[in-house]
Amino acid sequence: MRTRKAILPDANQIHDLIAGYSGDGTLLPRNLAEICENVRDFVVLEDGGRIIGCGALHLYGTHLAEVRSITVAPWAQGRGGGGLLVKKLLAEAKKHRVTCICLFTRSPQFFARLGFQVAHRADLPDKIYKDCHVCPRFHCCDEVAMVRGELPKFAILPEPATLLVKLQGMNV
Numbered sequence: 001m002r003t004r005k006a007i008l009p010d011a012n013q014i015h016d017l018i019a020g021y022s023g024d025g026t027l028l029p030r031n032l033a034e035i036c037e038n039v040r041d042f043v044v045l046e047d048g049g050r051i052i053g054c055g056a057l058h059l060y061g062t063h064l065a066e067v068r069s070i071t072v073a074p075w076a077q078g079r080g081g082g083g084l085l086v087k088k089l090l091a092e093a094k095k096h097r098v099t100c101i102c103l104f105t106r107s108p109q110f111f112a113r114l115g116f117q118v119a120h121r122a123d124l125p126d127k128i129y130k131d132c133h134v135c136p137r138f139h140c141c142d143e144v145a146m147v148r149g150e151l152p153k154f155a156i157l158p159e160p161a162t163l164l165v166k167l168q169g170m171n172v
């Protein structure tokens with residue numbers, strides 16, 4: 001097994017891998033156009049020339065990046081591929097001098113073994129401004145926020161005008 005940066009011809013296989021886990025909300029759905037547009041964020045896991053996993057690193061700025069869309073084909077899990085993908089994305093974040101890597105997951109134990117610690121989502125305002133405030137599960141999120149590195153001290157994205165209303169009564 002090896003990891004490499006994704007290229008556009010990988011987009012369909014990345015789409016299929018993510019789709020396999022987005023139906024039940026384990027992963028955020030990503031349509032093919034989105035994957036093509038952001039293909040430079042992705043790494044893929046290959047075995048014998050076949051793509052069996054993928055993951056992405058979304059850069060907010062040097063203060064924050066997010067590991068997302070991590071998955072390994074069900075039949076290939078438990079062989080170290082998931083760990084390889086995360087390590088490749090961490091190396092990518094290091095190359096860009098990112099000081100905090102975050103993620104949102106229902107599998108916190110997997111990421112704890114890779115050095116991530118549970119955090120408060122309120123400590124990651126960029127994530128809230130980018131994704132959470134438009135998520136249908138905004139008020140009933142069952143994902144655990146995790147970080148590796150130093151918590152960001154500022155947000156780079158503007159706070160959406162509608163967010164204040166949504167935040168009332170919610171313990172983010």
Ligand SMILES: CC(C)(COP(=O)(O)OP(=O)(O)OC[C@H]1O[C@@H](n2cnc3c(N)ncnc32)[C@H](O)[C@@H]1OP(=O)(O)O)[C@@H](O)C(=O)NCCC(=O)NCCS
Nearest residue numbers: 021070071072077078079080081082083104105107109110
């Ligand atoms: C999470 C996932 C990517 C792990 O891939 P994988 O190839 O099985 O991972 P690895 O083989 O590198 O596992 C490393 C260790 O983590 C453990 N692990 C794997 N998945 C785990 C999970 N969901 N929860 C807790 N521990 C897990 C493994 O048992 C293994 O432990 P070991 O070293 O003692 O054997 C894979 O299970 C997956 O695609 N899950 C569905 C999508 C998903 O949940 N993605 C993460 C959400 S952000």
